[in-house]
Amino acid sequence: MIVSIAFGSSVLGTLAGKMLDRSGARTETVRAGYADAVKAMNAWGQYPERIYRRVDDTKETLARLESLGAELKAALAFATGWVSGESAELGQVYNSFIELLRAEVTVHARQAWSSAPASTSAAMNIGGPRQANEIAIRADGIVPAEWLIVQLFSTLIHYRVGWRRLVWVRPLLRRRLVRLRIVEQAEQAFSYRSA
Numbered sequence: 001m002i003v004s005i006a007f008g009s010s011v012l013g014t015l016a017g018k019m020l021d022r023s024g025a026r027t028e029t030v031r032a033g034y035a036d037a038v039k040a041m042n043a044w045g046q047y048p049e050r051i052y053r054r055v056d057d058t059k060e061t062l063a064r065l066e067s068l069g070a071e072l073k074a075a076l077a078f079a080t081g082w083v084s085g086e087s088a089e090l091g092q093v094y095n096s097f098i099e100l101l102r103a104e105v106t107v108h109a110r111q112a113w114s115s116a117p118a119s120t121s122a123a124m125n126i127g128g129p130r131q132a133n134e135i136a137i138r139a140d141g142i143v144p145a146e147w148l149i150v151q152l153f154s155t156l157i158h159y160r161v162g163w164r165r166l167v168w169v170r171p172l173l174r175r176r177l178v179r180l181r182i183v184e185q186a187e188q189a190f191s192y193r194s195a
Helices: 001-043 047-052 059-086 089-112 145-160 170-180 182-194
Strands: none
Touching: 001 047, 001 059, 001 089, 001 145, 047 059, 047 089, 059 089, 089 145, 089 170, 089 182, 145 170, 145 182
């Protein structure tokens, strides 16, 4: 009797330990996946800046920038699929954010490609060079597009890791996302930026 109780408790302890190990490994995998998705979004949002800051229009530079753009698009496509597979609800939000970001990046990339290469260090400044005796003031207050989306999406990731993952099951998470109006916040911010 004592042997069977001891054996049973050790089996249960081993099973509980394995489950906790798997849960911890899964949490880390999910965190890393979301971190990669946010990184892909941020990198794509910064792509026009890379184009603006090119130093020449040689074939090598243009090929390097084109290759970078293709790599960023591939990373974004992978991240979109990963997020949608991990959580359909967060996948919808991520896809909406990517649509907004693509429109923004398209406009700025067109402008960047039509601009002359940056031939001086002053041309590398964001927002253009300062004039002599210009008083330093705060920026215009417009947050870069990729930062805005990264901040909004990052507020949702905690619903998918740790104990919250168990509490916020699909129907509850769907209702929570509707109530938070994250996509509407991003659309409103982008329409304000465009105005």
